[in-house]
């Protein structure tokens with residue numbers, strides 16, 4: 444249905460906005476991991492939904508971010524038939540390594556926690572999910588940013604999207620529920636009145652230069668190097684691409700980091716005795732990430748439910764963000780499916796309280812990891828602290844002894860989500 448609404452431009456000219464209207468049961472904002480998983484799960488149960496995405500398909504399918512998928516998320520993907528790509532191209536990991544003052548500490552967390560991680564880049568996950576959703580008849584409106592959410596406390600809320608065709612055309616989608624899976628910079632979180640939710644946040648005063656290099660990984664495991672010049676990390680991604688991280692001030696800019704400076708600093712911080720220099724290759728991405736964490740409580744207002752980065756962000760230290768996003772969507776899908784099968788909103792009303800303990804437990808682990816791998820967290824001047832460096836060494840030694848300390852780490856690292 445199309446309606447034409449008159450409006451006045453700034454110079455007083457009469458103009459018209461065409462409003463197209465449609466309806467569905469669930470409108471999902473965002474075609475990231477959270478939105479796509481929710482869409483796929485609802486689709487499996489025959490529940491009508493539309494995904495609206497601000498960016499183009501090309502853009503979302505090439506956005507390289509996460510790469511580390513938890514043991515139980517892999518199981519969840521397999522159980523639901525979403526894992527073909529991961530099973531063909533993903534690589535399991537069971538050991539990680541810390542390096543500190545010339546020593547290497549190998550942690551066989553997979554053996555201790557009876558679980559593994561899979562390395563499978565987020566852009567591949569997103570490509571697979573989009574392909575699957577569309578091939579099963581699902582509708583994703585790319586390049587349709589949601590610009591307004593109306594009637595969140597009514598029985599039929601409305602999502603207004605702008606259209607890629609014309610600035611004078613809007614699309615209104617009326618629905619039963621809105622799933623805000625539109626990431627940290629979307630509109631869902633800010634559509635919740637300030638007095639209806641509380642935001643908890645923490646700035647760590649640390650930055651990471653996130654680097655993608657076109658080189659095969661020289662180490663087949665994640666390496667965390669705790670160096671007096673700051674943290675450095677190496678995370679395998681594919682046979683051609685490796686992700687590296689370098690600690691830097693949070694207000695630093697990528698332009699301060701020439702390719703030569705990046706490789707010199709990586710070699711200095713990552714190497715231990717006997718190591719060859721890293722193989723150099725083109726750096727295809729350099730960006731500074733500010734280490735911060737945010738959680739919104741509750742993750743719901745009226746008919747709007749938040750999932751993934753829209754509700755909480757976590758530092759990339761423990762590689763948990765995408766995993767939490769998928770776990771949220773699993774819980775939200777179960778609650779929505781329960782409603783449509785039983786006309787009972789009990790699970791929807793419990794969604795926030797069910798998800799928050801897992802989210803906070805994961806935040807606690809990330810906070811612990813941040814303190815382990817950075818030596819500047821407790822210093823106002825970002826100074827290297829000799830005392831806390833000794834504490835780091837003690838922690839690493841405890842991790843190597845296969846006692847309860849190591850078990851706790853391994854279980855947290857592998858993840859506790861149970862599908």
Ligand SMILES: Cc1cc2nc3c(=O)[nH]c(=O)nc-3n(C[C@H](O)[C@H](O)[C@H](O)COP(=O)(O)OP(=O)(O)OC[C@H]3O[C@@H](n4cnc5c(N)ncnc54)[C@H](O)[C@@H]3O)c2cc1C
Nearest residue numbers: 473475476477497509510589625626751752763764765766
């Ligand atoms: C460098 C880096 C490395 C990371 N490494 C890891 C890792 O190893 N493991 C891990 O688990 N996590 C990691 N993360 C975190 C992970 O990438 C995120 O937590 C994950 O993308 C969250 O998924 P999401 O679907 O909630 O949000 P997003 O992936 O951000 O998706 C949200 C979508 O909503 C769209 N959108 C925004 N606004 C609107 C609007 N108004 N209307 C419609 N659509 C909108 C966006 O375009 C986007 O496509 C990393 C992040 C970064 C930056």
